[in-house]
Amino acid sequence: MQRFKSLLIAAAGFAALAAQAEKLTVAATAVPHAEILAFVKPTLAKQGVELDVKVFTDYIQPNMQLVEKRVDANFFQTKPYLVEFNKNRGTNLVPSQAVHLEPFGAYSKKVKSIAELKEGAVVAIPNEASNAGRSLILLAKHKVITLKDPSNIMSTVKDVVGNPKKLKFKELEAATLPRVLDQVDLAMINTNYALEAKLVPTKDALLIEDANSPYANYVVTRADNANTPAIKKLAATLSSPEVKKFISEKYKGAVVAAF
CATH class of the missing domain: 3.40.190.10 (Periplasmic binding protein-like II)
Structure with missing residues (x-):
């Protein structure tokens, strides 16, 4: 009976944690961005952030959906691309964290x-x-x-x-x-x-390209949510030693950490 009560308490605790979890929706291209996000998803869950990844095959929709607040962030682009996009579209998306470089x-x-x-x-x-x-x-x-x-x-x-x-x-x-x-x-x-x-x-x-390329890939947000706790947790997790090791071991030089 006591064990049953303990299980109920534990289940209630997990349910409460799930209820408190903040959902963070991130648009990304499949490789390597969505793969890296999948790797950090369990870590973010432990920090109270439920990560939902929406995969895209183009470079326009991830930004447009961010502008329209259909996603909270995206992860696919370089800073030069972002600057040009903001200039051409009159948007104000902001770079958050450099994660990796994909040599062109x-x-x-x-x-x-x-x-x-x-x-x-x-x-x-x-x-x-x-x-x-x-x-x-x-x-x-x-x-x-x-x-x-x-x-x-x-x-x-x-x-x-x-x-x-x-x-x-x-x-x-x-x-x-x-x-x-x-x-x-x-x-x-x-x-x-x-x-x-x-x-x-x-x-x-x-x-x-060599490692001196300026084209690091960034997590990008809107100005209004750039400093929210969930975005900060995402940025910190994506620039952790664990992610650097994952990138090195999985991509073997085809993708390199930018931090």
């Missing part, structure tokens, strides 16, 4: 090295400003092209002042780039999409 890479199914690219080769790049600039800067760093200003993260195809191989640039939605590898000579792909397509950045990329 150049991939091909037609050549084994950049040197093999033929004159007039077709190069697919993302069709939004920050990642288009990121693609061009990576190509310029490896002397494939020359940019008017190699430090301008918003460089566009119009800023290419040297193109010895007369490369033809095709701007496409970032999520589609792995799927067009058979149709182009080279594709500049975000690591999250490369991983989803079963590409191994450290092995398959012909060119890849």
